[in-house]
Structures are given as C-alpha cells and as structure tokens.
Amino acid sequence: MNTKTKRLSSTDIARLAGVSQATVSRVLSGVDGVKPATREKVMAVVKQQGYRPNAFAQAMRTSLSSTVGVAVSRITNPIVPEILEELSRQFAANNRRVVVWNTDESGEESLIGSVESGMVDGVVFTAASHQTRAVQAALDAQIPIVSINRTVDGVDYDQVVSTNERGGEEVANYFVKCGKTRVAFVNGSLDRTTLVDREAGFRKGLEKAGLSLLPEFYFQRAFQENVFRQLGMDIGSSENRPQAIACGNDLIAIQVLNGLKAVGCRVPEDIWVVGFDGIEMSGWDIVDLTTVQQPIELMAKDAATMLMDRIAGRRGQTETRRYRSELVIRGSTGNQRV
Amino acid sequence: MNTKTKRLSSTDIARLAGVSQATVSRVLSGVDGVKPATREKVMAVVKQQGYRPNAFAQAMRTSLSSTVGVAVSRITNPIVPEILEELSRQFAANNRRVVVWNTDESGEESLIGSVESGMVDGVVFTAASHQTRAVQAALDAQIPIVSINRTVDGVDYDQVVSTNERGGEEVANYFVKCGKTRVAFVNGSLDRTTLVDREAGFRKGLEKAGLSLLPEFYFQRAFQENVFRQLGMDIGSSENRPQAIACGNDLIAIQVLNGLKAVGCRVPEDIWVVGFDGIEMSGWDIVDLTTVQQPIELMAKDAATMLMDRIAGRRGQTETRRYRSELVIRGSTGNQRV
DNA sequence: AGCAGAAATGAATACGTATACAATAGTAAT
DNA sequence: ATTACTATTGTATACGTATTCATTTCTGCT
Incomplete structure (x- = not known):
C-alpha cells in the first residue's frame, strides 16, 4: 500500500520481454508485421505486469x-x-x-x-x-x-x-381543433433556439387559424427555482384564465402543473397543459403530460x-x-x- | 477555414518573444524568479497568439x-x-x-x-x-x-x-407511531449498500416495536423499465394490501406511485408511500412524496x-x-x- | 551452399512541456 | 574597480509513445 511503485513504461515491458520498445509499441497498437511468437511473448509480459500504455504520451505523440x-x-x-x-x-x-x-x-x-x-x-x-x-x-x-x-x-x-417549429404549430392546431381558442404560451429564456422556434411555430399555427396569441397570455421567464411554478399558481388562480397552456419544454410544463395543483386548479378539467421534448417522465402516470416528442x-x-x-x-x-x-x-x- | 494551422508550442512563443522556451514555461506556470519586464513581454505574445499549453505534454511531464x-x-x-x-x-x-x-x-x-x-x-x-x-x-x-x-x-x-440505516429505522418508527402496522418494503438490487442498509434499518425499526416485515410484503426487484410500476399495480389491486409502503429510493417510490395510480389506488387515502433520497422532484406538488432526505x-x-x-x-x-x-x-x- | 528478397526487429527521433543545472547579468559592499 | 554574491535567463534533458529508417533474420529458390 505504501510502496509507491512506479508505473511501467513500454520500455520496461520491452526489457522484460527481451525485445525493443518499438516492438512493444507495434504489438500494442496492433500493426501487422510482428511475428506471432514475438507478439505472444510481449503480450504475456503485458498481461502479467498489468501494463497499460500511458494515455498522455499516446495523445501527445498522435x-x-x-x-x-x-x-x-x-x-x-x-x-x-x-x-x-x-x-x-x-x-x-x-x-x-x-x-x-x-x-x-x-x-x-x-x-x-x-x-x-x-x-x-x-x-x-x-x-x-x-x-x-x-x-x-x-x-x-x-x-x-x-x-x-x-x-x-x-x-x-x-x-x-x-422539427421544433413544426411541433409548435402542431400544438396550436391541436388546441384549435379541440375548440381551445383562449390559449397561452409559457416560455423560458429566448437564447435557446429550440424555445424560440417552438414559440414561433405555435404563433404561426394560431395565425393560420385566424387566431393570435394574446399578449396577456404570453409569459416569458428565465428558468429559475420555482419561477414557473409561481406562474402556474398565478394563471391557475386568475379569474380570466386561458383554456390551455403550451410550454416551451416539459420541465416548464411540469412546473406549471405544480403551480396549478398548488392552487387547486385541475388538469385537464379546468385547464389543459402541453409540454415539449417528450422526456421519459412525461409518460409517468403521475405526470401524464401531453407533449411534442422528439426521438x-x-x-x-x-x-x-x-x-x-x-x-x-x-x-x-x-x-x-x-x-x-x-x-x-x-x-x-x-x-x-x- | 481550410488552412490547417498548426498549434503553437511554447518554443514558438519563445522564439516570437525572443526568450528561451524555459522562460516561457516559467512565466506560464507562474513560478517567481522571472523579471517582470520579461514576464510581460512573454504574456503579450501569449495573448496575441492565443497560445495555450498542450495539456497532454503537461500531463506527461508532471x-x-x-x-x-x-x-x-x-x-x-x-x-x-x-x-x-x-x-x-x-x-x-x-x-x-x-x-x-x-x-x-x-x-x-x-x-x-x-x-x-x-x-x-x-x-x-x-x-x-x-x-x-x-x-x-x-x-x-x-x-x-x-x-x-x-x-x-x-x-x-x-x-x-x-445515515441510511438510521433513516430506514426512522421510516419504520413513523409508520408504527401512525398506526400503520401492515407495512411493505420495496427494494432494488441488493448490491448497493445504501439499499441494503435502508432495508436493514427498516426491519430493525419494526422489530424494536415488536413487529416484523412479512415475507409477502417484502419485494425485491432489479431496476428495469416499469418493473416497479407493475409492482405498484399488483400491490394496489391486491385484496389484502399493506397500509403503507417504504421504498429503497425515491425513484422506486415514484414508479410505485405510478402503478398505484394506474389501478386507481389513491395515495394517501388507500395507501401510504415513502421514498428515500430526497431528490428535488419528491418535493414537487404533483409528486409530494414523503421521503428520507439526505443533504x-x-x-x-x-x-x-x-x-x-x-x-x-x-x-x-x-x-x-x-x-x-x-x-x-x-x-x-x-x-x-x- | 549461396543469394535475393521479404519479413521482422532494432535504433533513433520527435511530440511539448517542466526542471535541474550551467551560465550570465545585475547589485551591493569593500 | 574588484569581489562576492543574488537574480535572471539559457541549455540540456526526461517524460512515454509512435514511427521512420537502418539492420538483421528468415524464406525460398537456384
């Protein structure tokens, strides 16, 4: 335990095997042109000594x-x-x-x-x-x-x-077809292109149906502890709440669900929620979140x-x-x- | 874009700064004994060229x-x-x-x-x-x-x-004090000492109260897709189900919750569930899982x-x-x- | 057996750095 | 100005590997 044994080098292996360092290198890097007998002799020593080439020397050389x-x-x-x-x-x-x-x-x-x-x-x-x-x-x-x-x-x-934009559009279409016209979008930081594209698609989908995203139903926040939960609480307890909420990703959606639950707002009876990503968790029975799934x-x-x-x-x-x-x-x- | 420029070495920097490679090395490794003027001269070239020491050479040398x-x-x-x-x-x-x-x-x-x-x-x-x-x-x-x-x-x-064992004991005590005597334990692979210790503590807690963990209420499974969800379904739909379930960790507990929900078994009205770990998710409103939290x-x-x-x-x-x-x-x- | 050519091995070197050692420049005291 | 230092810089080397080039050892063939 205390005997600080030095790591062996290919030179040491070469000495023990009675060959040159170059041959050891050749054996270990698997190039051909090494006599099978020599290969075995070297490998035996390698195995016995538990030798591994030094990754840094390899990296430097190559x-x-x-x-x-x-x-x-x-x-x-x-x-x-x-x-x-x-x-x-x-x-x-x-x-x-x-x-x-x-x-x-x-x-x-x-x-x-x-x-x-x-x-x-x-x-x-x-x-x-x-x-x-x-x-x-x-x-x-x-x-x-x-x-x-x-x-x-x-x-x-x-x-x-x-297809982030297309996914956002699909959510809008889904809402419209189901008769949800008072709809909201909750998004995170817009420095992520996924979130931007999803939002753009959602807006586009609404517009194609002759609707639009009302400013009071658009929420954009930086992701922080409980920000979206609080938002869910606010939305859920507001008098004039939307019929459905689309979110920039599943994690946002789940936090919104938390907030809604905290104020006793029922999903889907009182309000719909849709996420984006399709994380495994979204399929859990206790989450059960409609989402745009990507492979x-x-x-x-x-x-x-x-x-x-x-x-x-x-x-x-x-x-x-x-x-x-x-x-x-x-x-x-x-x-x-x- | 196509001009494959070679990475610069400390030798190149030395040449450009009109000093020796050793001095460059000294400047960059921050040892003293370098004249401030020389240091600045070298650093100027380093900055201008965007030079960074080669991590592998450093690693090999040191x-x-x-x-x-x-x-x-x-x-x-x-x-x-x-x-x-x-x-x-x-x-x-x-x-x-x-x-x-x-x-x-x-x-x-x-x-x-x-x-x-x-x-x-x-x-x-x-x-x-x-x-x-x-x-x-x-x-x-x-x-x-x-x-x-x-x-x-x-x-x-x-x-x-x-304190895994102590935590398990605490769960048992909690169950007992709340009058839950028909209790179950659901665990994952026993090659993890945490899970073993938690189970041992739970059993110990029961025994101290004169109870014991019934074999038919002890479940051990290897963690796999939906295994614990299925278990939750089985437990939740059995006629003679336990009053409370303790689980080896939160993820197991959540899967059990999923299974219970899938068969319409209500938590906590019909059955209690407790996890272990205290992952952030356990505190979510839609999860709301009692657990043994570790810092x-x-x-x-x-x-x-x-x-x-x-x-x-x-x-x-x-x-x-x-x-x-x-x-x-x-x-x-x-x-x-x- | 002798020889050409192929096959296998060895010797030497470079990668880029840190550092021991040698050499030089600088400084203070006489 | 000379000496005796000290502060600073340069030179040389080693780390462990892959690879080029030179050398040796095998083959097969005459």
Whole structure:
C-alpha cells in the first residue's frame, strides 16, 4: 500500500520481454508485421505486469486524445441525462472518453480551456445558451463539433435538430381543433433556439387559424427555482384564465402543473397543459403530460456518429439532420384525440 | 477555414518573444524568479497568439492530468444529475476537468481503462453496483478515490455517507407511531449498500416495536423499465394490501406511485408511500412524496474536497464522514406528523 | 551452399512541456 | 574597480509513445 511503485513504461515491458520498445509499441497498437511468437511473448509480459500504455504520451505523440467533450446546461433538466446516456453509450462503445461540462456557471471557461489546450478531439453541444464563445473557441482550434437542437447564426457545423417549429404549430392546431381558442404560451429564456422556434411555430399555427396569441397570455421567464411554478399558481388562480397552456419544454410544463395543483386548479378539467421534448417522465402516470416528442435517443446517437466520423475525417460538407417530432396526447389534455 | 494551422508550442512563443522556451514555461506556470519586464513581454505574445499549453505534454511531464473521474450508474435517476451538478461546480472551480463514466453497460471497462492508463488523478464513485473491479483498479494504480454512499468491504478509502440505516429505522418508527402496522418494503438490487442498509434499518425499526416485515410484503426487484410500476399495480389491486409502503429510493417510490395510480389506488387515502433520497422532484406538488432526505449537495461538495485534498497529498488516514438524513413528511403520507 | 528478397526487429527521433543545472547579468559592499 | 554574491535567463534533458529508417533474420529458390 505504501510502496509507491512506479508505473511501467513500454520500455520496461520491452526489457522484460527481451525485445525493443518499438516492438512493444507495434504489438500494442496492433500493426501487422510482428511475428506471432514475438507478439505472444510481449503480450504475456503485458498481461502479467498489468501494463497499460500511458494515455498522455499516446495523445501527445498522435495528437489524438480519444476524448470527446459534451457541453450541457442545466444538467438537472431530465432531458439532459437522457441525451448523456445515449452519447456515453455510443462513445464508450468506440473507446472514447467523455468529458462533461456543465456550462451553467464557470463551466464555459473550463470548456474553452479544455478545447484550447487540445484536451478533446471533438465537442457535442446540446441545446443551450451561454456557449457561443465556446463554439467559437472550438472552431478556432479547428476541432470538429456537432450540435443537438442548437443553432448559432453565421457559423456552420454538423447539426441534429428536431422539427421544433413544426411541433409548435402542431400544438396550436391541436388546441384549435379541440375548440381551445383562449390559449397561452409559457416560455423560458429566448437564447435557446429550440424555445424560440417552438414559440414561433405555435404563433404561426394560431395565425393560420385566424387566431393570435394574446399578449396577456404570453409569459416569458428565465428558468429559475420555482419561477414557473409561481406562474402556474398565478394563471391557475386568475379569474380570466386561458383554456390551455403550451410550454416551451416539459420541465416548464411540469412546473406549471405544480403551480396549478398548488392552487387547486385541475388538469385537464379546468385547464389543459402541453409540454415539449417528450422526456421519459412525461409518460409517468403521475405526470401524464401531453407533449411534442422528439426521438432524442436517435438524435443523440446520430450526433455521436457524425462527430466520430468527422473526427476520423470521413465527412465532407457540414450537414443538418432533421428529425420529425410528434404530438403525444395524454391526460393533461384529457386524452382527447382529434 | 481550410488552412490547417498548426498549434503553437511554447518554443514558438519563445522564439516570437525572443526568450528561451524555459522562460516561457516559467512565466506560464507562474513560478517567481522571472523579471517582470520579461514576464510581460512573454504574456503579450501569449495573448496575441492565443497560445495555450498542450495539456497532454503537461500531463506527461508532471504526471498530473488535472482531470478527475466520476463513476455513476443509472444516470437517469434524478439524484445522479444532482450529484453531478455539485461535483462539476467544485471541480470546475478548481480547474479540473471531469470525466463521467456511466457504468451501466460497457462503462466499467472504459473506466478501468482510463484509470489504468493514468488518465485521471482521482475518482469519485457514487452509489452503484458493478464497479468493484474498477475500485480495485484504482487502488492498484494508487489513484485516490472517494465514494458517496457506497461501501466495499475489505478496502478502505475516503467515504461520504448518510445515515441510511438510521433513516430506514426512522421510516419504520413513523409508520408504527401512525398506526400503520401492515407495512411493505420495496427494494432494488441488493448490491448497493445504501439499499441494503435502508432495508436493514427498516426491519430493525419494526422489530424494536415488536413487529416484523412479512415475507409477502417484502419485494425485491432489479431496476428495469416499469418493473416497479407493475409492482405498484399488483400491490394496489391486491385484496389484502399493506397500509403503507417504504421504498429503497425515491425513484422506486415514484414508479410505485405510478402503478398505484394506474389501478386507481389513491395515495394517501388507500395507501401510504415513502421514498428515500430526497431528490428535488419528491418535493414537487404533483409528486409530494414523503421521503428520507439526505443533504446530497453537501455530501457531493465534501467528496470533491476530500478527493482534491488527497490528490494534493494533504490527507492522512482515510476517513468516513457521515451525514444525518431526515424524514420529510409530505402528502404521500397525508402530511401526518407524529 | 549461396543469394535475393521479404519479413521482422532494432535504433533513433520527435511530440511539448517542466526542471535541474550551467551560465550570465545585475547589485551591493569593500 | 574588484569581489562576492543574488537574480535572471539559457541549455540540456526526461517524460512515454509512435514511427521512420537502418539492420538483421528468415524464406525460398537456384
């Protein structure tokens, strides 16, 4: 326990196996041109000594880190772990480490630092706001990036998006067809393109039906502890409340549900609520939230693949892949189909 | 965009600043003994060129990676992001990168690989099951580790735990004092010490009151999609159901709530439910789950600090820090205080 | 057996940094 | 001005790997 044994190097293995360091390297990197007998002899020593190549020396020599970064914000929004799970699965299956940055606080500095110091071979940006400088840093460092549900004007990179605007429109259509004409929209910070697009689609849908979103029924707040719950309470206890509320994402919708419940406003009897994202939780019996679902696992998988392909130099033009989102009708709108 | 510019090295900076590479290194690592004028001259070039030291070369030279690993399992359990958020905050504030391994699938191999190849300076293990080999790998590699709510017999390392057994006992006492004598316990995989301890405490509490946990009211399942929801449905629709259910953690409890709701069994009127962990969601109005709350942020913060101290060689004996958990009474037990 | 050519291995080197050691410039005291 | 320092900078080297180039060892064939 106290005997601080030094890590073995390929040179040590070479000495023990009676070969040169170059041969050890060749064996471990799996190039051919090594005699099977030699290979076995080396591998025996490697196994016996539990040797692993030093990742940093490898990275320095090859300028490849085998590490990718994932930038997330608000990791406690349940959609983030869902994305992370799939990304981790894909990257782990391809022998890549995953560095996660939570860019809420000082995270962006850390991200930029890692990118600029060559720590990562590529970065996945997930829907988020305060990462514009980091995107620029990655572009400057000529490191491949992919984004999920996130767009920055004026720069082009591979993207995976869902049909956010169309989804918003679909919610509006649904409301209209069900006779809900006094409708509200609750949104978070407008620095996230997903939220902007969803709202735009919703407004467009209303307008196509000859309606419009009344200013007193439009609410925009920065995401903070209990802000949307309070909003739900306000809406639920107001005399002249809307018949239905559409929300920028599921987490907002759930907080609104909390607020409504807190003031005894019943869903769906007194008011309808619709979310956006289709997080797993939305399907729970105790949540039962109608939502616009996006195939988030597929999107994450796609993003991982695109990034790895680009890192390997297997891609040309940047590309934007669009996934169709889908309205899933549940109890928060009385399970009412159109 | 296409001009693949090479990264600059400290040697390049040295040349541009008219000094030696060693001086550049001295300036950037902040050692004293550099004339202020020289320092400024170098820094000017560094700034102008946007130079950042190569992280891998630094790591190789110093054998310090400035990276810590965090091993999690079931990242979609909401307590995990809560822990990750606090850990990220602490580590980012100390200029350390965070590598996250999701050890559900192939994750453990990846973890072991990273540890053995010297990728990380230390590892935080969060409550989990299939990481025993990884713990051993870290110990073998003499890399500092800290665990949160996790114990492996026979090996000693720094730990942060909450009073899991005592919490379980407290739930039993609560049930008994409220006159609930026909009680059930629903647990997940017993390879997690938290779950084992909570169950043990619950049983102990019952026994102290002269009761015992009936075999037909003890349920143990491996965590899988809808397993606990199905269990909730079974319990809720059985003729001879218990008066109250204690669960190994909040996520299990919530799935049980889902199942109960699905079969129209009302909480708390028909049956009580209690969770364990105190995830944020448990306090939501639409969940309103009585639970044993642990100060998870404090625990995560403590774990991060302990790990960094040990990496810096500032710690002696291994230590176990215990945090008091606390029963938080909510609607799933009718808000009934004792 | 001798030889050409292929196959396998070894020797040498570079990656970019931090640091021990050597060398130089600067300073104060005589 | 000379000495004896100290402060500052430069030179050289090592970290552990992958890879180029040179060298040796095998083959098969005559």
